[in-house]
Every structure is written in C-alpha cells, then in structure tokens.
Amino acid sequence: MPEYNRKRRLAVLGISCLSLLMIGVDDTIVSIALPTIARGFNASVSGLQWIFDGYTVVLASFLIFGGTTADRFGRRRVFLVGLAVFTVASALCSLAPGLGWLIAFRVLQALGGSMLTPVAVSIISSIYTNRTQRARAISIWVSMFGLGMALGPALGGVLVGTVGWQGVFWVNIPVGLCAIALTARFVPESRAPVPRRPDPVGQALVIVVLGSVVYAIIEGAYTDWHETAIRGLFIVAGIALAGLTAWELRRRDPLIDLRYFRGRSFTAAVFIAVCAFADMGGFLFLSSIYLQDVRGSSAVHAGVYMLPAAFAMAVCPPVAASVTAAIGSARPPLLIGGMALMLSTNSMSHLTISSPDIRLLLTFGLFGVGMGMVNSQITVAAVSGMPLSQAGLASGIASASRQVGQALGVAVAGSLLTTQATGHTRSALTMASYPAWHVLFWCAFAVTVCGLLTSRAQGRHGKRGSSFRWRHLARQQVPHHPQSPVQPLVPQTPASPPESIWVPRQTRKTGLAGNPGPGQTFPANTAEP
Numbered sequence: 001m002p003e004y005n006r007k008r009r010l011a012v013l014g015i016s017c018l019s020l021l022m023i024g025v026d027d028t029i030v031s032i033a034l035p036t037i038a039r040g041f042n043a044s045v046s047g048l049q050w051i052f053d054g055y056t057v058v059l060a061s062f063l064i065f066g067g068t069t070a071d072r073f074g075r076r077r078v079f080l081v082g083l084a085v086f087t088v089a090s091a092l093c094s095l096a097p098g099l100g101w102l103i104a105f106r107v108l109q110a111l112g113g114s115m116l117t118p119v120a121v122s123i124i125s126s127i128y129t130n131r132t133q134r135a136r137a138i139s140i141w142v143s144m145f146g147l148g149m150a151l152g153p154a155l156g157g158v159l160v161g162t163v164g165w166q167g168v169f170w171v172n173i174p175v176g177l178c179a180i181a182l183t184a185r186f187v188p189e190s191r192a193p194v195p196r197r198p199d200p201v202g203q204a205l206v207i208v209v210l211g212s213v214v215y216a217i218i219e220g221a222y223t224d225w226h227e228t229a230i231r232g233l234f235i236v237a238g239i240a241l242a243g244l245t246a247w248e249l250r251r252r253d254p255l256i257d258l259r260y261f262r263g264r265s266f267t268a269a270v271f272i273a274v275c276a277f278a279d280m281g282g283f284l285f286l287s288s289i290y291l292q293d294v295r296g297s298s299a300v301h302a303g304v305y306m307l308p309a310a311f312a313m314a315v316c317p318p319v320a321a322s323v324t325a326a327i328g329s330a331r332p333p334l335l336i337g338g339m340a341l342m343l344s345t346n347s348m349s350h351l352t353i354s355s356p357d358i359r360l361l362l363t364f365g366l367f368g369v370g371m372g373m374v375n376s377q378i379t380v381a382a383v384s385g386m387p388l389s390q391a392g393l394a395s396g397i398a399s400a401s402r403q404v405g406q407a408l409g410v411a412v413a414g415s416l417l418t419t420q421a422t423g424h425t426r427s428a429l430t431m432a433s434y435p436a437w438h439v440l441f442w443c444a445f446a447v448t449v450c451g452l453l454t455s456r457a458q459g460r461h462g463k464r465g466s467s468f469r470w471r472h473l474a475r476q477q478v479p480h481h482p483q484s485p486v487q488p489l490v491p492q493t494p495a496s497p498p499e500s501i502w503v504p505r506q507t508r509k510t511g512l513a514g515n516p517g518p519g520q521t522f523p524a525n526t527a528e529p
Contacts, residue, residue: 004127004188011186012127013137015179016120017144019083022175023113024148025155026090027406030055031284032156032302033165035292040165041099049218049414052285053407054103057214058110060403061207064255064396067118071192075119075126080183082115087176094166118396126190146317146375150310150368153284157303202255205244210404212237214411221415260394268453269382272334273401274408275443275450276374279341281409282440283367286348286417286433294353294430305357308365316372330377331454337373338448340366345444349437353430374447378402381454412439 004012034048041047070078089109096102124141128134159167212233220230248254261267291302320333344367351360382398413436420432 008186009127009133009137011182012188013124013141015182015187016124016141018175018179018182019079019116019120020141020144021148022086022172022179023116024145025152026109026113026148026172028149028152028284029156029159029168029171030152031288032153032299032306033160033168034285034288036160036165036299037099037102041102043099045414045418046218046221047099047103048285048289049410050103051099051106052281052410053214053218055106055110055113056281056403056407056410057210058107059113060400060407061203061210062111062114063118063400063403065203066114066116067122067396068196068198068255070115070119070122071195072198074189074191075123076183076187076189078115079119079123079187080180082112082119083176083180083183084112085109086112086116087173087180088112090169090172090176094169117399123187123190127188142376143317146372147314150314152310153288153306154303154310157299157301157306160299161303162300196253199251199253199255201247202244202251205240205247206255208240209237209244210407212240214407217408217411217415221418224419256397260397265454266382266394268450269378269398270401272374272381272447272450272454273378273398274405275446276337276341276371276378277402277405278409278412278443279345279367279440279447280371281406282413282436282443283345283348283409285410285413286436287364289417290351290430290433305360305364308361309368309371312365312368313372313375316369317376320373320376324377324380329454330380331451333373333377334381334451334454335448337370337377338444338451340370340373341444341447342370342441344370345437345441349434349441351430370444375402381451409440409443412436 030051034051037043037051038048066078066082086109089105089112092105093102093109096105120141121138124137125134128137155171156168159171163170216225216230216233216237220227220233223230225231244256245258248256248258261270287306288302291297291305292299297305316337320330320337323333324330344363347359347363347366351363378401379395379398382394413433416436416439417432420435
C-alpha cells in the first residue's frame with residue numbers, strides 16, 4: 001500500500017470532515033424550517049413528518065449498502081457520486097413546487113448521504129496506515145457530525161429568517177461543490193481486495209420493514225390505527241422482519257450479522273441508539289413547532305432558543321470521552337446522559353404557552369447535555385468486549401440504528417400530535433404534545449436502563465474480548481476458503497485492520513493516555529448516523 005505524505009493525508013481528512021459536517025448540519029437544520037414550510041405548502045403534521053422521515057428511513061435503509069458498494073466499485077468513485085447526488089438533491093429541494101416534490105427530493109438526498117458516511121471512514125483508514133494516527137484522524141472526523149448537528153438549528157433559524165426555508169438547502173450547495181472538486185484532486189482510489197457479496201434480499205427486507213412500520217405509524221394516526229390497511233402494514237412488517245432474521249442467519253456474509261446480538265453490551269448499545277435518537281428526532285420536531293406556532297417566535301428567535309442545546313451537544317462529547325477513558329467503561333456517561341434526557345423530556349411535558357424563557361433555555365440545555373453524553377459513547381458500548389475483526393461491522397449497525405431511532409421518534413411524536421390536534425398546526429398543540437413528550441420520557445428511561453447493561457471496554461491486551469462467546473463467534477467468521485474471506489461491513493485497510501478499539505486508560509507508571517477508543521471509529525448515524 002502506498003504511503004502518502006502528511007499534507008495529502010490532512011487534505012483527505014479535511015474533505016471527509018467537510019462531507020460529514022454537511023450531513024450533520026442537514027440532519028437538524030430542516031427542523032427549524034418545518035413551520036415555515038407548513039405555511040407555504042399548507043402541510044399537515046403528517047406532511048411535515050415525511051419531510052423528516054422520507055430522509056431518515058432511506059438513509060437508515062441504505063447506510064450499510066453504501067459501504068459494500070464502495071468496496072466493489074471503488075471508494076473514491078462512490079464518494080464522488082454521493083456528493084454529487086446530495087448536492088443536486090439539495091438544489092432540487094430548494095426549488096420544490098409542492099410538498100410531494102420536496103419529500104421526493106429529500107429521498108434522493110438521503111441516497112446521496114448513504115454513500116458518504118460509511119465510505120469516508122474507509123477512505124481515512126486507507127490513507128492513515130498507522131493505527132494511532134488513524135484513530136486520531138477518525139476521532140477528529142467523528143466530532144464533525146456532532147458539531148454539524150449542534151450548528152443546524154441555530155444556522156437554520158438565521159437562514160429561514162433572512163432568505164426563507166429554501167436557505168436551509170442552499171447551504172449544502174457550495175459545500176458540496178467544494179468537496180467534489182477537492183475529492184477529485186486529492187482523494188486516491190481504493191477498494192476492498194475481495195468485496196463482500198451483495199445481499200439484495202436482505203436489503204429489500206430491511207426497506208420493507210422500516211417503510212411499512214413508519215408509514216403505518218404516520219398515516220394510521222388519522223384513524224387511530226383502526227383501518228384494515230394500516231394494520232395490514234404492521235403485519236407485513238412483522239412477516240418481513242421474521243423473514244429477514246431467517247435469511248440473515250443462513251448467510252455467511254449477511255447484511256446484518258444477527259449473531260452480534262448475543263453480546264449484552266452490543267444489544268444494549270443498539271437499543272440506546274434507537275431510543276436516544278428517537279428522543280432527538282421527537283425533540284427537534286416538537287420543539288420547532290412549539291417555538292414558532294405556539295409561542296409565536298420567529299425562526300431566528302427559535303434558533304436562539306436552541307443555542308443551549310447546540311452548545312451542550314458540542315461540549316459534552318469530549319467530556320464523555322474523558323470519563324470513559326479514565327474509567328474504562330462507557331456506562332457512566334450513558335447513565336448521566338440518560339438521566340439528563342429523562343429530566344428534560346419530563347420538563348418539556350409541562351411547558352405552556354407562557355413558560356418563562358429561563359426555564360425553556362435550561363430545559364433545552366439539559367437535553368443537549370443528555371444527547372452529547374450519550375451520542376459519542378454509543379459505538380464505545382457497541383464494540384466493548386468484541387474481537388478486533390468485528391468492530392467495523394458492529395459500529396456500522398450502531399450507526400444505522402441512530403437513523404432508525406430518529407425516524408421512529410418523528411413518526412411516533414408527530415402521530416400522537418395528530419391524534420390530538422386533527423393533523424394541523426395551531427396553538428392547541430401545547431396540550432396535544434404532552435403524550436408525545438411522555439413517550440420520549442420513557443425512551444430516555446430505556447437509555448438509562450440499557451446504559452446499566454453495557455460492559456467495560458476491551459482492555460489493552462484484549463482480555464474483555466477473550467470470552468467463550470466472542471471466541472466462538474470469531475471462529476464462525478473464519479472463512480473456509482482463503483480465496484473468499486469474509487469482509488467487515490465497513491471495509492478497513494486490508495493489511496492493517498482496526499487494531500485500536502479499546503478505550504484509553506491512564507497508565508499507572510506514566511499517567512499517559514493510551515490509543516483513542518472505539519467511540520472514534522464511526523459517526524453517530526447511520527447509518528448514525
């Protein structure tokens with residue numbers, strides 16, 4: 001494998017960070033524009049839900065597929081296609097003549113986004129061959145997603161207040177064009193030596209499960225889910241899920257390796273990702289409507305209200321990483337974050353149209369603390385105690401789980417709002433939103449409980465990964481034929497797998513921190529992402 005000079009490596013890292021920053025901003029910036037879009041298109045609550053979930057459902061469904069496609073056809077090529085699709089789709093979103101077109105262009109945007117996040121981490125891994133440098137580079141790259149999510153609402157408020165809702169999509173165009181030009185100039189081509197075999201059946205079943213559940217939740221709210229067709233969709237989703245389980249267990253290189261769920265910490269991490277990002281999606285959706293349609297705030301003022309949450313989400317991840325590094329476990333940050341989410345969602349369930357600003361700012365800030373502490377440690381919990389060869393696939397599943405959670409959070413919160421407010425935004429939404437906040441509170445409670453189930457991270461000599469369960473799983477993953485090795489979901493450098501997945505511990509003699517931990521190997525969504 002060729003060695004690249006420091007300037008070339010930094011250029012590639014900067015390009016990857018730029019792409020993830022764009023994804024992170026887009027993940028949250030649209031929320032602040034929803035009330036303005038609703039007035040412009042005369043949209044119902046369900047229409048606003050589809051603006052969110054049309055994006056997140058597709059992103060969650062294709063996040064894993066994007067990485068395997070890059071393995072086969074070339075990471076630089078797929079990355080360029082993803083940037084181009086995302087940029088063009090953003091321009092089309094700003095030109096959408098109606099709600100249906102906007103949702104369709106958001107779906108196209110998600111297809112582009114699914115080719116960016118999993119591919120960028122593979123590009124970084126191929127450029128940084130030294131494990132310490134690679135871990136530091138990925139740590140910097142991961143932080144861009146949290147920064148983008150934090151900047152989104154505040155930046156969106158300014159753009160909506162000055163140029164209209166179209167501005168939240170215009171911001172992606174110059175960033176995307178710049179990333180395309182730099183990628184063509186600096187990013188080298190690379191691919192997996194033996195790419196994973198495609199799994200079209202598994203991919204189709206994932207789409208059926210997520211699409212059926214989300215559609216039934218959103219559209220069923222108008223009939224209290226009594227309509228036969230809506231109930232039929234839930235049945236279809238259940239059958240597809242059973243079929244997906246049976247199919248994936250039979251494959252040697254499955255799209256989703258269900259054997260990982262034998263690990264308590266991994267299973268807990270997936271549930272934490274789903275529940276925490278359900279809180280995130282519901283919070284963004286409900287808060288934007290509350291601030292602008294209930295309190296009558298402008299988009300700019302709504303963005304200002306979101307600043308405490310944005311600041312906390314940007315500041316808390318390094319604090320959580322330091323706590324995990326010192327203790328050797330992601331459990332304390334997850335517990336702190338879960339309890340902060342519980343307190344904030346409980347407080348939001350008592351907000352009224354005349355709640356004082358100081359209470360609102362403190363509540364939003366507390367929610368940001370919760371998300372900041374939890375988000376950065378989901379992948380740490382997912383790979384704790386796992387063998388090195390399985391860290392990439394586990395992180396990919398955790399990233400996709402983030403997007404699944406966000407889609408479900410918006411679907412459930414908006415649907416509960418619809419059942420109380422007849423599907424249209426108005427001042428009565430304050431009372432109508434209380435059941436949704438109660439559901440988000442119990443999601444936060446689930447985050448706290450699952451945080452207790454996570455295990456200590458793998459030690460420097462891999463002692464936590466030496467259990468019989470994981471040794472047995474590792475033996476099952478050894479290919480029968482050397483010519484067809486099983487590749488991890490998100491490809492790693494062929495000659496240098498991700499060796500450093502443990503959490504840094506303070507050494508007794510020198511007091512120096514070890515290598516960066518597993519929380520720095522993948523972004524937050526999926527697939528989080």
